[in-house]
Amino acid sequence: MGTAATADAVGTIVNDFSIHVATANGSGSQTSNMVLLRALFQMGVPVSGKNLFPSNIQGLPTWFTIRASKDGWIARKEESDVIVCMNAETAEEDVATARKGAVLIYDDSLRLQEKRPDCVHYPVPFKKLIAECCPDLKLRKLVINMLYVGVCSALFGIDMGELKSALGKQLAGKQKAIDLNLPALEYSANWTKEHLPKKDAFRVERMNANEGKIIIEGNAATALGLMFGGVTVVTWYPITPSSSLCEYLDEYLNRFRLDKDGKRTFAVVQAEDEISAVGMLAGAGWAGARCFTSTSGPGISLMNEIIGLGYFAEIPFVICDVARTGPSTGLPTRTMQGDIYSLMYASHGDTKHIVLIPSEPKESFELAQEALDIAEEFQTPVFLMLDLDLGMNYWMAKRFDYPAAPIHRGKVLTKEQLQEMGGKWGRYQDVDGDGVPYRTIPGTEHPAAAYFTRGTGHTAQATYSEKPEHWKSNMDRLAKKFESAKKRVPKPVVTSDGSKVGLLFCGTTTEAINEAVHELKHKHKVKVDLCRVRAFPFTSEVEDFVDHHERVYVVELNRDGQLRMALSAEVPRLAHKLRSILHYDGMPLSAGAVVKQFRELEGAWGKGTPE
Amino acid sequence: MAGATEAPEAPSNQVNRIGLQKKDYAGSKSTLCIGCGHDLITARLIDAAYDLSLKPENVIKMSGIGCSSKTPAYFMSRSFSFNSVHGRMPSVATGASLANRSLKIIGVSGDGDTANIGIGQFVHLMRRNLDMVYIVENNGVYGLTKGQFSATADKGSKQKYGNVNFMSPIDLCALAVELGCNFVARLFAGNTKMMRQALQAAMAFKGTAFLDIISPCVTFNNHAGSTKSFPYVKDHETALQDIGFVPAYDPTYHEMAAGEEREVKLGDGSKMTLKALGNDYNPTDRVGALKMLAESREQQKLLTGIICVAESQPTFPQMLNMVHEPLSTLPLSVTRPGKAVLDEVMDELS
Ligand SMILES: Cc1ncc(C[n+]2csc(CCOP(=O)(O)OP(=O)(O)O)c2C)c(N)n1
Ligand code: SF4
Ligand SMILES: [Mg+2]
Numbered sequence: 027m028g029t030a031a032t033a034d035a036v037g038t039i040v041n042d043f044s045i046h047v048a049t050a051n052g053s054g055s056q057t058s059n060m061v062l063l064r065a066l067f068q069m070g071v072p073v074s075g076k077n078l079f080p081s082n083i084q085g086l087p088t089w090f091t092i093r094a095s096k097d098g099w100i101a102r103k104e105e106s107d108v109i110v111c112m113n114a115e116t117a118e119e120d121v122a123t124a125r126k127g128a129v130l131i132y133d134d135s136l137r138l139q140e141k142r143p144d145c146v147h148y149p150v151p152f153k154k155l156i157a158e159c160c161p162d163l164k165l166r167k168l169v170i171n172m173l174y175v176g177v178c179s180a181l182f183g184i185d186m187g188e189l190k191s192a193l194g195k196q197l198a199g200k201q202k203a204i205d206l207n208l209p210a211l212e213y214s215a216n217w218t219k220e221h222l223p224k225k226d227a228f229r230v231e232r233m234n235a236n237e238g239k240i241i242i243e244g245n246a247a248t249a250l251g252l253m254f255g256g257v258t259v260v261t262w263y264p265i266t267p268s269s270s271l272c273e274y275l276d277e278y279l280n281r282f283r284l285d286k287d288g289k290r291t292f293a294v295v296q297a298e299d300e301i302s303a304v305g306m307l308a309g310a311g312w313a314g315a316r317c318f319t320s321t322s323g324p325g326i327s328l329m330n331e332i333i334g335l336g337y338f339a340e341i342p343f344v345i346c347d348v349a350r351t352g353p354s355t356g357l358p359t360r361t362m363q364g365d366i367y368s369l370m371y372a373s374h375g376d377t378k379h380i381v382l383i384p385s386e387p388k389e390s391f392e393l394a395q396e397a398l399d400i401a402e403e404f405q406t407p408v409f410l411m412l413d414l415d416l417g418m419n420y421w422m423a424k425r426f427d428y429p430a431a432p433i434h435r436g437k438v439l440t441k442e443q444l445q446e447m448g449g450k451w452g453r454y455q456d457v458d459g460d461g462v463p464y465r466t467i468p469g470t471e472h473p474a475a476a477y478f479t480r481g482t483g484h485t486a487q488a489t490y491s492e493k494p495e496h497w498k499s500n501m502d503r504l505a506k507k508f509e510s511a512k513k514r515v516p517k518p519v520v521t522s523d524g525s526k527v528g529l530l531f532c533g534t535t536t537e538a539i540n541e542a543v544h545e546l547k548h549k550h551k552v553k554v555d556l557c558r559v560r561a562f563p564f565t566s567e568v569e570d571f572v573d574h575h576e577r578v579y580v581v582e583l584n585r586d587g588q589l590r591m592a593l594s595a596e597v598p599r600l601a602h603k604l605r606s607i608l609h610y611d612g613m614p615l616s617a618g619a620v621v622k623q624f625r626e627l628e629g630a631w632g633k634g635t636p637e
Numbered sequence: 638m639a640g641a642t643e644a645p646e647a648p649s650n651q652v653n654r655i656g657l658q659k660k661d662y663a664g665s666k667s668t669l670c671i672g673c674g675h676d677l678i679t680a681r682l683i684d685a686a687y688d689l690s691l692k693p694e695n696v697i698k699m700s701g702i703g704c705s706s707k708t709p710a711y712f713m714s715r716s717f718s719f720n721s722v723h724g725r726m727p728s729v730a731t732g733a734s735l736a737n738r739s740l741k742i743i744g745v746s747g748d749g750d751t752a753n754i755g756i757g758q759f760v761h762l763m764r765r766n767l768d769m770v771y772i773v774e775n776n777g778v779y780g781l782t783k784g785q786f787s788a789t790a791d792k793g794s795k796q797k798y799g800n801v802n803f804m805s806p807i808d809l810c811a812l813a814v815e816l817g818c819n820f821v822a823r824l825f826a827g828n829t830k831m832m833r834q835a836l837q838a839a840m841a842f843k844g845t846a847f848l849d850i851i852s853p854c855v856t857f858n859n860h861a862g863s864t865k866s867f868p869y870v871k872d873h874e875t876a877l878q879d880i881g882f883v884p885a886y887d888p889t890y891h892e893m894a895a896g897e898e899r900e901v902k903l904g905d906g907s908k909m910t911l912k913a914l915g916n917d918y919n920p921t922d923r924v925g926a927l928k929m930l931a932e933s934r935e936q937q938k939l940l941t942g943i944i945c946v947a948e949s950q951p952t953f954p955q956m957l958n959m960v961h962e963p964l965s966t967l968p969l970s971v972t973r974p975g976k977a978v979l980d981e982v983m984d985e986l987s
Contacts, residue, residue, distance in 0.1 A: 195985075240986035250982060256972035258964035259735045278982075282974045289960045291971050293735040298761040302728040305721070305758070309732025312719055313697070313740070314965030316972075317732070335722050425983045428976040432969055467965060468717040469737050471694045478710055480720040489665075490710070 039107075041071045041096035043228045045178065046106035048113045048120045049171060052084030055112065057196055057207070058171040059090040063420060064192035065184050066094050067241055070233040074100035074537075075241075075420035076614060081266065081358040087116045096233060100422060101537035102614040107228060108182075110174045111136065112152075121145070129226045131177055146226045150177055150218070159213035160206070169210045176214030181222065182230045186215060238425050240387075244416035245320075247387035248346060249275035250426065251394025252318055253283065256433050259310040259317035260294045261303040263325060266358045267414035268348035271320040300325035304332045307343035307407075311336070312479060314467035316398045316433070320346040323365050324355065326372065333407055334373025335481045337504070340454070340463065342401035342436070346394075346410040348417040351612045360612030361414035363533055366588035369409045370562050376501060378508050380515060381409040381562040385536040387423040390416065393560075395429060396516065402436040404462055404511055413583070415534045415614040437464045441472045449474030453488040454500060461507030508563060515561035518568050525553040527632070528575040529607075529624075530568075532559040532589060534614060535581050541617035546624065554624075559589070564596055572600045577631060579624060581607040583615060605631060654690040654886065662687045664711040669704055674826035674852030674867075675774045679711045681829065682743070685836035686713060689884065697733055697740045701726040701755060703747035704781045705774035705852070713743075724755025727762035727771075731953070734767045737963035738954040741840070742769035749779040752788040752807045759809070763816035763845065765953040770839045771847045773809055774826075776854035777865035784857030791937075795862030810944045811930045813847040814923055819947040820846035821926070825874050826853070827867060828941060834880040834909075835943070841884070843904025843949040851939070870939060877918055877942030881910035904949035911943055920946050 045062070049055035063075040071094045080086035093103055105125040111117040111132035118141065121130055126144045134149035152173050156166045179189055189211060197203045249271055252260075260279070262272035276294045283291050297303040303319045310317040321329070326347050336343060349365045351357035369381050382397050384390040393410060401408040437458075439451060449472065454463050463486075466475040477488040484500065485491045531539055536558055546552045557571040557578075572578050572593070578600075580590035587606040594601035607623045609615050652658055662683045667676050686696070693715035700706035702723035709718045721729040730742050751759045751773045762771070777790040786794075789809065790802040813821045820842045822835050832850070839846035851870050853859050859866040864873075881898070885906030898912040899920075911920060919925055926945040933940045960967070 240983055242986050250979075254973055254979065256967075256969055258967060258972060259732065261732070282978050283972070285960055285971070288958075290958050291960050291964070291967055293954070293957050293959055293964065295731070295735065295957075297728065298757060301725060302731075302758055302761065305725045305728025306732035306735065308721065309699075309719070309729035309734075310736040311732070312729075313733040313736035314963070315732075315736035317736070331722055332725065339719075425987065426979060428979050429973070433973070466717075467737075468697050468733065469694065469740055469963060469965070473694070473715050475694065476715050476717045478714075478718045478720065481722060482720070 037227050038229055039227045040229050040231050041094055041233060043107035044091055044093040044103045045108040045110065046120075047090045047092070047110040047174065048116050049088050049090070050113045050115070051080055051082055051086045051088040053171060054168045055088060055090065055171045058175050059092070060196050060420075061172075061189060061192045062175050062178060062184070063092050064195060064241065065188040066092065066230065067236055067239075067422065068188045068192060069185055069230060070236050071096065071230060072098040072100060072235050072422060073241075074422060076102055076415070077419055079359050087113050094230065096235070098235065099537070099541045099617070101541050102616045104616045104618050108178075110178070112171055112174055129228065131174060148177070148181065148222055150214075150222070155214055155217055156210065159209045165206060169207050172207045172210040173214040176211045177218045177222075179211070180215045180218035181224065181226070182228050184230050185232075186212070236422065239422050240425055241420050241422055242387045243270065243418055243420060244384070244387050244390045244412050245271035245348065245418060246274045247390040247423070247426070248394045248410065248412065248417075249278055251391035252398065253278050254429055255316070255395035255398040257316050257318050257398060258292050259306070259315040260292065261297050261306040261317070261319045263297050263300045263303050263321065265322045265325055267350055267418045268320040268322045268325070268346065271346060271348060271417065300328040301332065304329040304343075304345065307345070308332050308336055308341055311341045311343040311401070312339075312468070314469070316402065318344045318346070318398070320348060322348050322350045323352045323368070326365055326368055330373045333379070334375060334377055336407040337373065337377045337379065338375075338481055339479050340405040340465070341407070342405050344397045344401050344408050344410065346412060349411065349413040357612045359414070361534070361583065361614055362610065362612065363413055363535070363583040363588070365411065366582070366584070367592060369411055370592055378563070379407055379409055380404065380511050381411050382516065383411045383532045383560055384416070385533050385558065386416070387421050388426055391426045393516065395433075399434040400511070400514060403434050403514065404507060405436060405465060406507070411533065413534055437462060439464050439466050439470075439475075441470050441475065444470070444472040444474055452486040453477040454484060454503070455486040456503050456506070460510040461503045461505070462510060512563045512565050515563065515565060517565050518560055518571065519556075519558040520567060520571055521556040523547070523553040523555055525555045526576040527628070528555045528557055528571060528578040529581055530557045530559065530571065530578050530589070530593070531581040535583060538615040538617045539581060539620055542620035542624070545617060545621050550621075550625065552628070562592065564593060568593070569597055569600065572597070572603055575603070577605065578603050579605050579607045579627065581615070581620060583609050585610045653687055655692060657687070657690070657693075659683065659687050661693065661715060662713050664709070664714045667708070667711045669707070670856045672855040673704065674776060674854070675705050675708050676711070677826040677829075678772065678774055678832070678850055678852055679708050681832040681836055683712045684833055685840055688833070689837050689840055691741065691840065695739065695741055697742055699726050699730040699733065699742055699744045701746050701750035702781070703750045703779065704854070705745055705747035706750055708745050708774070709743070724750055724753070725758055726750070727755065727758035730769060731762065731765060731767060734769070734953065735959075736965045738768070738952075738959065738961075739963055742767060743840070744769055744771045746771070746773050747780070747787075748773055748775040748777060748789040749787040752809055756788070756807070760812065760816060763813055763818045763847070766819070766844045766950055766956070768843060768952045769845055770836075771845060773849050774852040775809070775849050775865070776852050776858050777863065778854055778858045780854045780857060784854070791864040794864045795860070797857050797860055808930055808934065809849045810847070811927055814926045814930070814945045818847050818945070819844050819950055821945040822846070822848050822943050823941050824848055824850045825870050825939070825941050826850055827871060828874065828876070831876065831880055831941060834882045837882045837884070838880065838903060838907075838909040841882070841903045841905050841907040844952055873937070873939040875938050875940050876914055877916070877920075877940050878914055879912040880943060881912070883908040883910060901946050902948055909943070909946070920944060
């Protein structure tokens with residue numbers, strides 16, 4: 027958490043407010059939003075940026091919320107302090123939902139004063155200003171959004187130098203665009219200083235909370251992790267919110283992974299669909315590549331058959347699910363932790379999969395590398411579970427550390443080893459007692475290297491078999507392998523405050539929960555302990571956490587309590603201690619929602635009157 | 638050896654150019670119905686691989702699901718093999734070739750596996766030009782699920798218990814030609830001589846060679862009224878050419894007398910010779926190939942031979958500008974950029 031900002035005059039709120047910007051999709055608003063976000067970041071103030079966009083390319087309403095928080099809270103805040111209406115169509119609605127006392131910035135042609143006399147109003151003649159600072163009529167609509175940045179700069183004291191440098195960074199290499207935007211930025215700031223007397227309480231002041239931090243989307247962070255994890259084959263089929271992951275990866279690989287002759291040390295293939303994308307992984311992982319695809323829920327549904335093949339034929343590959351709101355096509359541009367169950371138990375028959383769950387970009391970077399290792403160590407598909415909020419929103423994160431350890435490729439027999447063994451080995455034999463067999467890689471030049479890979483019943487020697495004892499012993503070995511994975515996957519992050527009550531959760535709910543816990547403790551005098559699950563299978567520490575608490579609320583972003591179901595299914599004796607706190611309207615979680623549900627449930631359950 | 642059981646008896650002690658006997662190309666014993674066309678193809682694949690002296694360790698065998706897709710178990714046990722899921726062999730093969738571009742792929746599929754459930758993957762595979770032989774063992778039915786029609790069943794063809802197919806068939810050769818495949822052949826499992834030559838040429842060809850091999854299902858589609866039965870195909874087969882194969886290691890080798898034959902370079906130094914039989918058909922003409930296929934369909938003729946062939950084109954790894962070494966074994970020094978790279982990216986983001 028950052029140090030507290032300078033104490034200020036009464037009625038002034040420093041470095042603790044959110045700006046909600048309403049624009050039309052495709053109007054170039056992203057540059058303006060990012061410039062504002064970056065400038066705040068560069069001023070050392072903790073920030074986050076959340077995009078709320080339509081599943082459409084142009085014209086529909088889009089919102090971007092920037093939260094500045096001196097205390098370092100970067101979760102979504104339900105109520106906005108400043109609302110910027112750059113979209114006349116949604117202005118009335120945007121303003122109607124504003125909290126009392128909110129600051130409203132809008133085009134002066136909109137008559138909003140009467141509508142919300144309880145708010146602070148800053149009408150701005152945007153059309154007039156843009157005409158004055160942008161002579162070219164055709165270009166005006168591309169830069170008009172930059173005007174609101176200038177207005178905010180003057181009103182809240184956001185440093186013009188930082189804004190300019192942020193603009194340079196955001197539009198790096200596009201000097202024309204910079205030259206176009208800069209006058210709008212400066213012109214509107216100067217106009218505001220002259221014409222809009224300050225009537226609100228919000229101010230930005232320099233802090234020093236962002237030392238060693240970066241701003242990044244989870245998808246870019248994951249892509250970097252994969253590149254440094256030595257990924258070689260990448261396949262994908264476009265789907266929001268996962269597309270940018272493979273697009274970033276493609277960009278990074280082409281930039282940093284060409285050999286001295288300019289040849290690619292990787293392959294990125296846009297497949298014809300998700301079945302093919304994952305089919306390519308089955309082939310690539312089998313043939314020895316560290317391979318990866320990313321998708322979202324609908325793609326996971328399509329991939330199911332081959333995921334089962336990967337599990338049963340024991341082929342390493344990594345799938346990142348950047349989840350969106352489902353079922354069906356659902357809300358493609360909204361978030362959900364909706365695929366917990368469908369990843370853990372993907373495909374028919376007895377299947378269970380390793381799932382790694384990062385909660386922020388740095389962890390995404392690290393777990394992406396882990397996923398590639400674990401897939402090869404356990405010779406099985408491994409999932410990375412993100413969601414739209416992590417994948418596509420802008421997060422402040424610690425700078426990433428260069429990987430200290432070499433990669434792990436698991437139990438692979440070389441030609442030399444085969445020679446020593448006299449060519450005697452069994453592809454599915456449990457030699458080490460951990461359920462993980464040895465494999466050979468196609469192309470290994472030894473007459474006994476080859477084996478027959480199939481999704482049908484097989485013996486330890488990889489020969490076809492329908493015998494009950496062969497089937498059962500193989501399934502038991504696979505179960506043992508999954509058990510072994512418990513000791514390898516990342517442990518949960520447990521925070522204890524000596525409470526009898528716990529919150530258990532995973533992924534992107536973390537920030538809101540941390541903030542909620544702070545509020546519960548300081549405002550409501552209630553202590554809670556935390557267990558952030560980072561992987562499936564659940565490790566013993568997860569069980570211990572539930573064992574050591576009287577009651578545990580499982581907080582998650584879905585209707586059915588999928589994480590709670592999974593924990594209840596895996597460790598049935600814990601089920602009676604678990605209750606759900608759920609949030610499933612497509613929006614990221616806010617601290618307020620957690621506090622509210624927690625207090626309601628504690629009121630009922632905590633007083634010894636369980637539901 | 639993991640994966641294989643006993644090999645069928647070897648025909649002789651002779652060895653090929655890399656010192657391997659025929660039995661080194663054998664697989665486990667076939668469990669298909671006795672007389673199944675698929676077994677004939679398996680036998681010819683063994684012959685061709687032996688004749689060509691393919692190194693088994695450099696070959697991978699890929700398949701989907703079906704009686705046909707089981708056959709990779711019955712040849713070349715010293716080669717890695719992947720019997721995947723129904724209709725998805727093309728994507729699995731694509732992934733394998735990306736991981737290790739030096740491997741020669743022999744893919745075996747069925748008409749159901751390719752023309753029904755897997756038609757999408759087939760179509761997209763044709764566009765990629767992997768270095769592979771793609772064989773469809775075409776019997777017009779789903780053998781493994783007991784005789785339902787597949788999408789290659791001819792209009793008017795009768796099922797074993799009397800149902801008649803009323804829909805137009807999908808001509809996989811025409812599709813392959815249309816999609817830019819540079820080696821397209823239609824063969825008959827019963828035509829040993831043509832298969833032996835064509836299979837060698839296909840294996841030697843650099844790029845995707847597609848072979849639609851009519852392979853009767855003796856159990857479910859060998860009755861009167863079927864257009865994919867042994868008797869029907871024997872009666873209706875019309876060979877387009879005499880096919881000759883001139884291996885790279887022996888450019889003087891000619892199976893037939895030189896005449897008005899066409900020579901096609903296969904990309905590895907070997908050549909295929911084509912001597913037209915009773916027509917002036919030019920298999921290097923894609924449009925002509927499509928026309929010929931359309932006409933033969935109307936005349937209910939079964940033309941076998943090379944339908945379309947062109948000099949080999951860049952394969953998928955070449956199109957992707959990949960390094961020559963297999964991606965699967967690149968060292969970490971190549972696949973993990975240095976610390977300076979991470980620092981550079983972090984600076985950009987801070
Ligand atoms: C997803 C899926 N659906 C259905 C099946 C059942 N199935 C197995 S083989 C097959 C048809 C195979 O026909 P073909 O490819 O022509 O092979 P053949 O047996 O005729 O050689 C079907 C439908 C399956 N294995 N998987
Ligand atoms: S059912 Fe038909 S295709 Fe299958 S093995 Fe028997 S004859 Fe061959
Ligand atoms: Mg068939």
